[in-house]
Amino acid sequence: MTAFMYEKDLSAMKYAILTSTRHDRMIREIAAELDIPQIRLRKLMMDRFDMMLLENLPARYDQGKNSRKTENPVEKDLGAGLYTRAIPLISSSEMGKITEQVQTLIREGTSEHEAVVAGRKMIRGVILQ
Amino acid sequence: MSILQSVKNLVRSKSIHVAYVDVGSCNGCDIEVLACLSPRYDIEQYGIYVHNNPREADILLVIGAYTPGWEEKLHTLWEKIPDPKVAIAVGNCPISGCLFNRPHTLVDPPVSKHIPIAAEVPGCPPRPTEILAAVLSVAPLVFKDYEVAKR
Amino acid sequence: MKRTVDVSVPIGPIHPCFKEPARVKCETKGEFVISAEVELGYMKKGIERIMRGRPWQEVMFLAERVCGICSVIHNMVFIEALEQMSTIAVPERAALLRVIVNELDRMQSHILANFSYCYTIEHETLAMYLLDVREHVMDELERITGARVTCAYIVPGGVRFDLRSEDVLHLRANLAVIEEEVTRYMHMFEGGPLIALRSREIGVLSRGAALEAHAVGPTARASGMPETDRRIHHPTYKKLGFSPVSRTEGDNYARIMVRFQEVLESISIIRKCLDTLPEGPIRGGGIPGAGEIAYSGEAPRGELSYFIKTDAAGRVVDISIQTPSIMNIEACCHYMLKGVSSLADVPSTFVSADPCIACTER
Numbered sequence: 167m168t169a170f171m172y173e174k175d176l177s178a179m180k181y182a183i184l185t186s187t188r189h190d191r192m193i194r195e196i197a198a199e200l201d202i203p204q205i206r207l208r209k210l211m212m213d214r215f216d217m218m219l220l221e222n223l224p225a226r227y228d229q230g231k232n233s234r235k236t237e238n239p240v241e242k243d244l245g246a247g248l249y250t251r252a253i254p255l256i257s258s259s260e261m262g263k264i265t266e267q268v269q270t271l272i273r274e275g276t277s278e279h280e281a282v283v284a285g286r287k288m289i290r291g292v293i294l295q
Numbered sequence: 296m297s298i299l300q301s302v303k304n305l306v307r308s309k310s311i312h313v314a315y316v317d318v319g320s321c322n323g324c325d326i327e328v329l330a331c332l333s334p335r336y337d338i339e340q341y342g343i344y345v346h347n348n349p350r351e352a353d354i355l356l357v358i359g360a361y362t363p364g365w366e367e368k369l370h371t372l373w374e375k376i377p378d379p380k381v382a383i384a385v386g387n388c389p390i391s392g393c394l395f396n397r398p399h400t401l402v403d404p405p406v407s408k409h410i411p412i413a414a415e416v417p418g419c420p421p422r423p424t425e426i427l428a429a430v431l432s433v434a435p436l437v438f439k440d441y442e443v444a445k446r
Numbered sequence: 447m448k449r450t451v452d453v454s455v456p457i458g459p460i461h462p463c464f465k466e467p468a469r470v471k472c473e474t475k476g477e478f479v480i481s482a483e484v485e486l487g488y489m490k491k492g493i494e495r496i497m498r499g500r501p502w503q504e505v506m507f508l509a510e511r512v513c514g515i516c517s518v519i520h521n522m523v524f525i526e527a528l529e530q531m532s533t534i535a536v537p538e539r540a541a542l543l544r545v546i547v548n549e550l551d552r553m554q555s556h557i558l559a560n561f562s563y564c565y566t567i568e569h570e571t572l573a574m575y576l577l578d579v580r581e582h583v584m585d586e587l588e589r590i591t592g593a594r595v596t597c598a599y600i601v602p603g604g605v606r607f608d609l610r611s612e613d614v615l616h617l618r619a620n621l622a623v624i625e626e627e628v629t630r631y632m633h634m635f636e637g638g639p640l641i642a643l644r645s646r647e648i649g650v651l652s653r654g655a656a657l658e659a660h661a662v663g664p665t666a667r668a669s670g671m672p673e674t675d676r677r678i679h680h681p682t683y684k685k686l687g688f689s690p691v692s693r694t695e696g697d698n699y700a701r702i703m704v705r706f707q708e709v710l711e712s713i714s715i716i717r718k719c720l721d722t723l724p725e726g727p728i729r730g731g732g733i734p735g736a737g738e739i740a741y742s743g744e745a746p747r748g749e750l751s752y753f754i755k756t757d758a759a760g761r762v763v764d765i766s767i768q769t770p771s772i773m774n775i776e777a778c779c780h781y782m783l784k785g786v787s788s789l790a791d792v793p794s795t796f797v798s799a800d801p802c803i804a805c806t807e808r
Contacts, residue, residue, distance in 0.1 A: 176485065176487060178363070179363065179364060179486070179487035179490060182401065182490060182492070183490075186494055186766050187494075187753070187764055187765075187766045188753065188766045188768070216471075216483035216484060216485060216779075217484065217485050217486040217487060218483070218484035218485075218486065218772075218775055218776050218779055218780075218806075219776060219780070221486070221772045221776070221806060221807070222659070222660070222772050222773055222776035224768065225660045225768060225772065225773050226658075226659065226660055226776075228660070229657070229658070229660040233657075251658055252658070314460075316460060316467070317465075317466050317467055317488075317489070317804075318467075318488070319488065319489045319490070319491050320489075320514070320804065321511040321512065321513060321514040321517075321596075321804050322465075322466065322513055322514035322515050322802060322803075322804035322805075323511070323514025323515070323517065323595040323596055324514065325465050325466060325514070326465070326514060326515055326558060326595070327594070327595065329465065329558070329561075329577070330577070330580070330581065330584070332574070332577060333574065333577035333578055333580065333581055334574055334577070334578045335578060335581045346462065347460065347461070347462045348462055349460060359489070360491065362487070362488060362489060362490050362491060363487070363490070364467075364486075364487035364488040364489070364490065365488060368459070372460065393511075394496075394504075394507060394508055394511065395491045395492075395493070395496065395511075397496045398496070399492060399495040399496055399498070400491065400492050400495065400496050401490055401491055401492040401495070402491050402492075419511075419596060420514065420594075420595050420596070422594065
């Protein structure tokens with residue numbers, strides 16, 4: 167069998183990046199907000215992101231949290247900008263659909279809190295697919 | 296000594312290609328190797344050409360304390376260099392791991408465990424002149440009469 | 447996620463243009479780069495893991511060796527974080543000496559970055575000129591601190607060595623030489639038609655993308671973000687008064703020009719320091735104690751942040767370091783490299799962001 171010189175399993179090195187204090191804090195926060203098990207979230211990030219993005223996640227997360235303050239209420243509660251642009255866990259088209267659904271729910275009379283909780287559940291569903 | 300051998304000796308003494316590989320240092324030694332290129336130290340006046348291409352290198356400068364990313368790769372790299380070849384460890388890191396060789400570290404020094412090292416230049420980082428002196432003193436020892444010594 | 451692309455071209459980890467090992471994987475359509483990924487892991491030493499549980503006296507030297515190119519600023523930010531935590535006062539002379547050394551370090555780092563860029567676009571003449579000027583800066587650094595690279599000059603409550611009056615003369619004379627040369631090379635770079643061909647409009651980073659990736663330092667300032675300069679928040683720099691350099695093009699050319707202009711800016715800051723340097727002690731003393739702080743300073747490559755937690759004995763309990771290269775390389779590989787029209791421009795665009803892999807991985 168041909169041994170490829172440069173392609174090797176990077177998961178150990180990716181995991182080493184995710185164990186730093188700031189990464190750990192960030193993952194705990196995201197996992198708590200979206201109600202995803204931390205181990206699942208780590209695995210997801212290791213699978214989807216390249217190493218450079220993994221290194222930069224805490225900085226992007228802080229930046230995303232800052233810009234989150236200026237979004238409109240529903241998007242802010244769902245973290246629309248945060249989870250699509252700053253930490254690309256979910257595509258912006260999917261996020262747009264979820265935001266629309268949540269807004270419809272609110273218009274139909276569901277309380278804002280419940281609608282957002284339902285929206286987060288949808289986000290979780292899409293992320294864990 | 297045959298005429299061919301003496302021609303080879305002459306050519307090899309005037310044309311040394313150097314590649315450097317950083318296997319996990321702080322970057323300080325890299326830039327000291329780069330500083331050797333500068334007109335002040337002028338490494339090329341001795342016929343040394345820093346090329347960073349292992350396929351045509353004679354001397355490999357190894358910098359750094361051997362991180363897990365280089366497992367398998369450093370050895371493959373070493374095999375790609377054509378004979379005669381020699382590796383020089385630049386800085387404290389490849390020799391002892393310097394201050395990265397502590398509990399909980401990821402590095403695995405010394406580099407001589409993984410590839411044969413012919414010379415060591417200690418220092419954190421060594422001066423460009425020291426690197427230059429090491430290259431110049433090791434090269435004739437290895438490259439002169441290489442075919443005779445091999446036999 | 448699987449994607450269909452024409453061809454995936456890996457560059458590195460050993461590449462003639464890269465000073466350090468990094469692996470850039472470009473997904474291309476013909477020569478056009480659709481997207482790029484950077485894979486690391488060649489320099490991960492686990493410095494933060496080593497630092498935990500060690501006294502600050504040891505961590506100080508480890509902090510300096512996070513990056514060998516900008517070692518002074520790592521030293522400075524770590525020590526200043528400790529000082530802020532335990533309210534240690536610094537004599538004014540020492541504060542100015544710190545600025546002088548830091549600016550010298552910034553100059554050599556910027557000149558080295560520009561050297562790498564010129565070397566990558568195969569303008570070896572200009573590259574060698576720049577490397578020669580850098581040696582003048584290194585001379586001054588060595589004369590003041592006693593070492594070329596890892597000098598450990600800054601200690602809590604002051605600096606290690608005083609600047610003697612004959613050193614001031616040397617420094618002023620050398621600064622004049624450096625200023626003249628750098629100005630000349632800057633004009634060479636500015637006016638070179640072939641340089642412009644390989645640099646202008648290539649690797650454009652828009653302001654929005656720079657904000658999103660949290661780009662910092664010259665990379666961000668070339669995209670019109672002068673507010674990213676952390677020096678405007680530093681008390682000593684505030685007193686000296688200076689205005690950050692910025693350009694709006696956001697391409698390779700702008701990034702290199704920003705660095706040239708910052709070198710000249712640094713020279714004028716050092717001159718101001720020398721003019722206002724008061725007589726007095728250089729070490730006030732003080733022992734770091736318990737505390738927790740997030741402190742950032744402006745490294746040559748951008749904003750450098752230390753998050754430190756220490757106990758009463760001055761041992762570092764928890765630390766994490768956010769180096770500028772993390773943000774800049776990320777901005778480079780996910781925004782700048784996207785849409786580069788030729789593979790030949792990939793190394794030069796990558797180098798123009800001044801990547802320091804040792805910083806990035808620690």
